[in-house]
Amino acid sequence: MQTLNFNNYSFRLKNSENKVYIFDAIRKKFLALTPEEWVRQHTIQYLIQELNYPISLINVEKIVKINGMNKRYDIVVFQPNGQIAIIVECKAPEVTINQQTFDQIARYNFVLQAHYLMVTNGLNHYFCQMDFKNEQYTFLQSLPVYKPLK
Template identity: 45%
Template sequence: MNNLVKLNLPLAQLKLSEENKITFVRCLIRNKKIVLTPEEWVRQHLIYYLDSHFNYSKSRMAVEYEIKYNQLNKRADIVYFDLDSNPYLIVECKAPNVKLNKDVLHQIVTYNSKLNTPYMLISNGIEHYIFEVIENQIIARDTLSKQ
């Protein structure tokens, strides 16, 4: 459990455990033990950050939200829903060693073509990019609005 990368996010209060030399984290949304991969480390910190700093209630977040795309089942890492239960924010998490490049942006744009959220966020825990979608234009933003 000592090889966890320090992220460019507030430290989340996570419940970690170890079984047979495998580290688990209790998911803040699913409330069950999940194998702690580098991507999951980022995802749990982003859930904590969205909830604690932007008031994005965990009760309106879905993790590994299924999206049908070209007859394939894809999964968005985090989807946040507004008060009317419409998708509002889609988040794509990558491990800290994964570069956030045009392929990652293409992935989230592809997923969002089915969800039509006004906001998209990509993060590897070190770098974070926020985008707003206005009239089919993708505009980079500095921050998210609080809920």
């Protein structure tokens, strides 16, 4: 798999029937190793190892209803009180991140109301903080490190 713009993380891989699988620590199962899954697994490790988010607060690939249609988000990080702190949209490295990508995560966030957004293709990462009052977002250098609510 392609080298991504993340630190080096250790992954459990296995081969079966000429396919490579990667273990997902959140879903606790092996998944087919696609380019997008490679990005998703690196992002999960980034959230856990670099930003200290507990595994128990991370949710991966769940369905959310958007305008009556079932959509699937990549990663959501919850706060301990159940509110959504972060939504992450992962794309394969060959997918260019553009306005359409930001529109997709904005539609998800209209329903989910996360405070922070991350969009990544593994090579380029974009981080935003939401300002719901003024209906806009501000780009950041990175996501905040996890701090439990007091």
